[in-house]
Every structure is written in C-alpha cells, then in structure tokens.
Amino acid sequence: MLRIENLPKLAGPFLQTVSMERKSPAAMSQQLELDQGGMAKDLAKNRKVVMPSWTEVEEIKSYSRNNVRTNKYTFLSFIPKNLFEQLHRFANVYFIFLGALNFVPIVNAFQPEISIIPIIFVMSVTAVKDLWEDQRRRKSDKQVNNRLCDVFDR
Incomplete structure (x- = not known):
C-alpha cells in the first residue's frame, strides 16, 4: 500500500539530479x-x-533546404517555358498565324520570310526581358538565402 512515509523511498530514483550529458x-x-x-x-x-x-542514437537525416526560390526558369527549361507563356498571348498567336498563312502560295501578299521578322523580333525581346528579370530574381534570392539568421535549438 502507498503510504506517505514510503513515498521518499519509492520516489528516490526519480528525484535524483542527473548530468545533462548525452x-x-x-x-x-x-x-x-x-x-x-x-x-x-x-x-x-x-x-x-x-x-x-x-538519448537515442541520432541518425543523420537529410532535410530539404530552407531556401527561397522565386525564379521561374532553369537553364534547360527557359526556352520551352518561355515559348509556352508567350504563346498564351493572343497577339503572338495571331501574328504567328499570319506569318504561317503567308507561306501558302495562293494567299501570300509579300515575301514569306519578311512576314515572320516582326513576331520573331517581339518574341525575342520579350524572352530577353524575361531572362533579365529571372536573373535579377535569382540574384535577390541568393542574397536572401545567404543572410545570417538566428537559429534556436532546444
């Protein structure tokens, strides 16, 4: 039976001070x-x-990185993603259609090669602008990810 006089004897092992070594x-x-x-x-x-x-043996775990990443493109995905985005604009699709239609001999109004120059120019300038913005995002992300921060551990 649990009596108050037996409590120190029973609780003794649990009330000892232990060192905080692992x-x-x-x-x-x-x-x-x-x-x-x-x-x-x-x-x-x-x-x-x-x-x-x-107290258990700690395993080495690989955690996903806690990095900010706001850029849209990688080296390999720039051309496909950029073309995909630009072809969602109605004006670009319209001018590509007119350029392709000009390659049909019955419909062509002037030389077919000249008809595609404006759309190639506009899409190229837009791609360079997107690349420039993405590089600036990547540079900004690198600055944010390399800042010093406080890490709290238990």
Whole structure:
C-alpha cells in the first residue's frame, strides 16, 4: 500500500539530479543500476521505461533546404517555358498565324520570310526581358538565402 512515509523511498530514483550529458539508453540504465543497487531491476520489471528522444542514437537525416526560390526558369527549361507563356498571348498567336498563312502560295501578299521578322523580333525581346528579370530574381534570392539568421535549438 502507498503510504506517505514510503513515498521518499519509492520516489528516490526519480528525484535524483542527473548530468545533462548525452548517454545511450544502455549506459543510462547501467548508471541507474549502479546508483540504486538491485532496486532499479525490480522497478523496471513492473513499469514501462520511457527514454527521452535525445538519448537515442541520432541518425543523420537529410532535410530539404530552407531556401527561397522565386525564379521561374532553369537553364534547360527557359526556352520551352518561355515559348509556352508567350504563346498564351493572343497577339503572338495571331501574328504567328499570319506569318504561317503567308507561306501558302495562293494567299501570300509579300515575301514569306519578311512576314515572320516582326513576331520573331517581339518574341525575342520579350524572352530577353524575361531572362533579365529571372536573373535579377535569382540574384535577390541568393542574397536572401545567404543572410545570417538566428537559429534556436532546444
């Protein structure tokens, strides 16, 4: 039976001050056995032992990086993504259609090669502008990701 006079004897193993060194669970139980004699073995049989997570052997885990990335394109995806975005504009599709229609001999109004120069020029200037903006985003992201910050650990 639990009586108030038996409480210090029962709570003794749990009220001891322990050092904050990181030890393996086996080393902790061995130290407990040395400190308490055979009493720790008897207590361990009747209860579940829960060890804190910091006592277990820590595995090396690879976490995803915590980087800011706002750029749209990579080296390989620039041309396909940029063409995809530019072909969503109705004006670009319209002028490409007119240039392609000018290659049909019955419909052509003037030399077919000249008809595609304006749309190629406009799409090229837009692609260079998009590339410039993306490089500035990449540079800004690099500055943000390389800033010093405070890291709090438990």
